[in-house]
Amino acid sequence: MTNQLIEQLKWRYAVKKFDNQKKISSQDWKALEESLILTPSSYGLQPWKFVVVQEPKVRKLLTPHSWNQTQVEDCSHFVVFAARTSVNDAYLDFYFDEISRIRGVAKESTAGYRKMIASDLQQGPRSKNIAEWAVRQSYIALGNLMTCAALLKIDTCPMEGISPPQYDEILGLNKTDYRTAVACAVGYRSSEDKYALAKKVRFEPEKLIQTI
Numbered sequence: 001m002t003n004q005l006i007e008q009l010k011w012r013y014a015v016k017k018f019d020n021q022k023k024i025s026s027q028d029w030k031a032l033e034e035s036l037i038l039t040p041s042s043y044g045l046q047p048w049k050f051v052v053v054q055e056p057k058v059r060k061l062l063t064p065h066s067w068n069q070t071q072v073e074d075c076s077h078f079v080v081f082a083a084r085t086s087v088n089d090a091y092l093d094f095y096f097d098e099i100s101r102i103r104g105v106a107k108e109s110t111a112g113y114r115k116m117i118a119s120d121l122q123q124g125p126r127s128k129n130i131a132e133w134a135v136r137q138s139y140i141a142l143g144n145l146m147t148c149a150a151l152l153k154i155d156t157c158p159m160e161g162i163s164p165p166q167y168d169e170i171l172g173l174n175k176t177d178y179r180t181a182v183a184c185a186v187g188y189r190s191s192e193d194k195y196a197l198a199k200k201v202r203f204e205p206e207k208l209i210q211t212i
Helices: 002-011 026-037 056-066 089-103 107-122 125-151 164-171
Strands: 048-053 077-084 155-159 178-187
Touching: 002 125, 026 048, 026 077, 026 125, 048 056, 048 125, 048 178, 056 164, 077 125, 077 164, 089 107, 107 125, 125 155, 125 178, 164 178
Parallel strands: none
Antiparallel strands: 048 077, 077 178, 155 178
């Protein structure tokens, strides 16, 4: 398993050209959706929403606001990671209702935990930058998706070269408590993508890893 993990991480790269004729099977996509759902987050709050854009007309609208990158339209599945703009009382109510329902515990028993979260994200220093905090959380989900896809031999391309305000308008996120953070094209590489065979450029371990 360790060899398989390393080999697939070496196989993975940011695809520049997808094969628009190859689609991810429903079974594999369901597994990737589950990997997104199972992504860890601070306090378990999951301050994100994953918008899977499959409608060709909508993808075409997004392309000009994605530096005209062809991956938006050519990939099998296009995922927009949207981060919450706030962690308000209503959201905490929902979260702790879910804890009570799923774990079968009295909501009163979680009061201390809720107070701790509120003191940090609603009243503490981080409350002033909660949207930025949520964006950073969404990148955990992005990394998880890319790694899980690689293990299934499914290609990805993370995309920061996008215009979030335009994405928000096109996807209707500007009317919600979420805003675009980053996107990821998912599918299968084209045989014409010359970057598929390019050697990875990575620094030596001693440049990146420090053991104290």
